[in-house]
Amino acid sequence: MKKLLTLFLAAFLLSGALGVGKAQASAIFDMDLTNVGGNDYGYYDDVASITTSGFGFINQSFGNNNPYAFDEGDTFSEYSVFQQIGYKQGLYDNLQFSGLPANLMMFAWAESLSGYATNFEDGKFDYIFNPGSALNIYIGEYVTLDQVNAAYVATATPIASLLLLAGEGAGSDGYLDGEDTGTTRLLTTLDYTNTPSGIWSTDILGDLTDLSYPTYFTLFTTNTIKQYELYQTPNGAGFNAIAQSTGDIFVHPTPEPSTMLLLGAGLLGLAAAGRKMRKN
Secondary structure, eight states: OOOOOOSTTOOOBOSEEEETTEEEOOOOEEEEOTTBTTBOOOEEEEEEEEEEEEEEEEEEEOOSSOTTSOOTTOEEEEEEEEEEEEEEESTTOOOEEOOSOTTEEEEEEEEEEEEEEEEEETTEEEEEEOTTOEEEEEEEEOOOGGGOOHHHHTTSEEEEEEEEEEEEOEEOSTTTOTTOEEEEEEEEEEOGGGSOTTSEEETTTEEGGGOSSOEEEEEEEEEEEEEEEEEEETTEEEEEEEEEEEEEEEEEEOOOHHHHHHHHHHHHHHHHHHHHHHHO
């Protein structure tokens, strides 16, 4: 069964295969929030993933081939909000804790996500997200998710900026009716120019913003269509939908292939030197 996407569905990160010819298991990482915006929000070590929940608003336009029928290549737009609700420490540990004071929250915010519908088959289809959109992570005063808007975001403290690389998923059968559910994945990379240093690190690699190669983040979410509305105008038709999501964010520091080749050559050299020493 195809993956069902619906929302921001679309935001953060992956585990295992990363695409673009690279593979890397998700990393155990640290978040240092002791000096963010002049505040001490704590230090969190050995984090396996960040758990998220939130919602997305989707507008699906009909009209690539027929203005009144949903078809191959029809475009959609979306904006989404994800609120961090805890951490998972250790890959096999389900322990979760909020970390931040009760009056604060960490959240991810994405505006103007866009993409197109494709791979129509037996009433199902895939949503493909266009790359290049930004997903930003902030700490701000605690509010309910429906209160997160551009004005509120402007008052929050940024801790990371992510650039969307790819996304995939599938819509529900037919018109996204009822309590349809599904999953999606977003792949992003850390935008070093817009991410404060000293926040994201691993014990081995140190500050991720100091690396010469990208750090990938993958967001996996389970999504449920909570509300939808078909509309028709003289110029065409479409639907608006609200999707509710929960999921996990994973971090993947991944050297470029050339870096891995150099590292491999160095290890082979060390192995050869070791054999030579043993012979002597």
